[in-house]
Amino acid sequence: MNKRLFLFLVVLMSLSLIGIIAVQSYFINDSYQNQDKQFELNVKRSLSFVANTIESKEFIYFSRKLKDYKEKTGVEADSTAFTNLFLEVQNEENDEVIQYSNVISEESYKVPSTFFDIGRDSIRISDLSNKRTKKVFKVNPLDGQKVTSSEKTFIEYSDLTELRKSVFETTFRDMFKDYPIYKRISAKTVERLLEQRLLQDGIELEFEFAIYDNDLATKVQSKNFEKQVNTNYGIPIFRDNNNRSDYNLLINFPERREFLFSTILGMLILSILFTSIIILAYSSALYQLIKQRQISQIKTDFINNMTHEFKTPIATINLALDAIKNPKIMGDEDKMRRYLKMIKDENKRMHAQVENVLRISKLDKNELNISKERIKLHDLIDVSVSHVQLIIDDRNGYVKTHLGAIKSSILANDTHFTNVLVNILDNAIKYSNDAPKIDIYTENVGNNIILKIADQGNGMSKQVQKRVFEKFYREHTGNVHNVKGHGLGLAYVKRIVDDHQGHISVESEKGKGSVFTLKLPLIS
Template sequence: MNKLFFKFLVLLMSLSLIGIILVQVYWFNTSFKNNDEQFKYHVTQVIDNVADKLEKQEEYTFYEKINRIKDSTGKIPEKNDLFEILFVQRNTKTNKTIIYKNSISSEKYDFNGSLFNKKNDGFKSFSSKRLTEVYNNNNNVDNSGLNKSVMPDSRDYKDGTLDVLNKVQLQISYKDYASTLSIEERISREKLRELLKKELVDHGVNTKFEFAIFSKGSPTKIKSEGFHFDEDATYSIPILADNEGNERYQLSVAFPNKKKFLLSELVSITILSIVFTLIILVAYSSALNQLIRQRQISEIKTDFINNMTHEFKTPIATINLALDAIKNPKIIEDKEKVFRYLQMIRDENKRMHAQVENVLRISKLEKKELDIEKGSSNVEEVIYDAIEHVNLILQDRQGEINNHFEAARTTVLINEVHFTNVIVNILENAIKYSPEMPKIDIYTENIKDMILIKIKDQGLGMSKTAQKRVFEKFYREHTGDLHNVKGHGLGLAYVKRIVEDHNGQVYVESEKGKGSTFIIKLPLIN
């Protein structure tokens, strides 16, 4: 994959993910604001309804007292005519005349009681008599004479109490009377709480509330104990206006858990949104990690193929040269040279065979096809055996291995062949990555029921990044100017798999330019 295209793809995917998250945040904020507006609308309706019901209940109580007093007086009311309305209308084209008469009278009840003050010392009930007459095609009816001998074509007579005037007078009287009372006499705190609770539940606002009635900006005794004014969570409305429209009192309702309530309405869909966003985020991270890893593996495999090609190219070239030399008539007669060339061919063949075996071992380990039979062994003897395997290479580099065996208990359950290969691989790396004469120290010690094997060299060392990845398959750190270091990054991957199959652990401690220490921890046999 082209590097530029890969970077563009990663950037596009990242921007898309950020866009999804920003859209989710925007949706949440918008939904929260919409819920806040709906909450405000419902609460405003609630306190409007409560204010209206308070007035109606107070008015109804007043009417009930009036009716009880009227019924209990037993007095005959005085009747007075207030005024009479006379209306005449004539259509000159059709000669149709309409005459309307309305006579309004009042009945005054005079009574005293605690309900009224000096300003309101009685009550009037109003009644009316209404007559409508229609004259068709009759010119004898006029506005002045109203000829009584002429019979109307239609006549409509109505008589009864005038409820509108009664109601207006009662409302005026009740408001004048109520304005003389204190707010504590007019409204009960418990009644107000019940009204608010019922209205809030009916409008779906199921959250804690506090209330208070203010008089000209000062709180009255009609308030809940936990009321605290919060501009964002308190809603107010004027109540109990008098006849002149003066609004002396104000009802305020506060919601201390408003934000929590609004969030609770979004919690289910928000959780789903967060879960799906996290799934997308995890999937994206995983996909991106796989892309990067596959790219790295592709590069590592390319290096591996190049290394393997180089590893095979040299032995093959040596074998071909040896065969060509043997074919030479002068050489073929010299048995000593023939044997020497044959030994070269055998050595190079072993070298290629060892490379193939390493690859096959790793492949079998990954497929769990490698047969690892374990037995009780002395781990220090296995280490001695491994040292013998690398002795020739070590002598060629004029190096040395020093043993510091301090473990009192050394019996472990291992496969001797594979564990010997583990130690050999680590020792070969120590020799290979030592630019000067290799100097290697091997330590053993007991920690509880474990044995620790430390293999320390004084070679190139490795970076922190390399320490984290050194046991990965195909991984090889760049060796800078040290071009004679060859390999294919399979040795330490094999080491890790074998040690883990023995229920052990392997890790490395290293510092660039100061060598490395490979530590193997294995369980002892009790």
């Protein structure tokens, strides 16, 4: 995958993820707003019901009080007006005609001010009564005349019809328009009615309420009510005949926001959960893509390095074989031995590289059989140093050992752990431009032995230190192949050390050398 396509896919997936998060946020916010509107609608419906209930209760109370007053005092009406309503129904089966008639009488009563206690001498109130009459006539089939059947005539009276209520209520509203609110309704009554109605509408929240006269608070309110612009819900109460009122019933809910959030909490949690999973999966996929791209680049470098390293010994072997074929060389025994030794050495070198690759492959598949036995680490150090001593001497360098550990017995595999030490020493030699200078230290710390291999070579940057034990990783040096290798040596070292329940780390500074530290458990 080329770099432009990779970047395009990353940008496309990132935009898609941002879009998903934005859509989720929009729908959650929209759901919250809808719940807020529904909550407001339910509250206002409850307030409207309570306001109407309060007005109706007050009207019924004073209506009954007025009725009782009229019955007790026998107050007479000043004037009377009548309105007649007539309905006739014919029954063809028995030749009967039924007439229904309503007579509505309006009467005006004058009652003293002490009855309502509103600061006037007397109050004139209009009242209505309803007289309902039903008459049944027999129809003569010859001349069609109607004959009254008196035994089927009766009269009904109704004291509280809707029409009577309307007339009285009109008078009542005008009369009580300026009456003090705290004398008309108590705070406890308002609280009880609100509590009952809110529960019926599914709102189980603590609330505070108050009745305001325009912008002034009245005595009818709860203890902790605070008037706030954005959280108060209100509705007019005790309206006059023009449907206007100076009074407003206000209510607020201190825990309204928490209640609204609780209604969308399930959706919010699921949304966050699934969005987090998507983000985690996307991050993991992106990480894997970047890692695979890096591995692909490392493998490409590995193949290039392996090709370069095999190319030289193959060329050397070919030249040696061509030289052996020369008749002059075939007669010179010393040169023959020399060329045969070159072929053997180069062949051994290629074989060692292939073995290194195979060892790592077997380690990855857990197929490498590593048998362990009791070995002294100091003995392994001496053997490892002897493997590289000739190369060190050839480059006028040195390897000094400072074996300060009193105990050095560990459980290890002789061959593999020797390879570990040789690999580290080989790296110290390869990455030293001048004569290699290597110091080896050991010491006991608790039940462990600490091994430090310090060189004064090229060193490495912090970035390289973090990845130096990764498989196939090599520090980039452009197209210069002055240092042979394929990025498997230190990966092999770490795997073997880990298999021995040990720990390896590196400290380095560019241009000042490196220190590899191994920590291994001792055995008694």
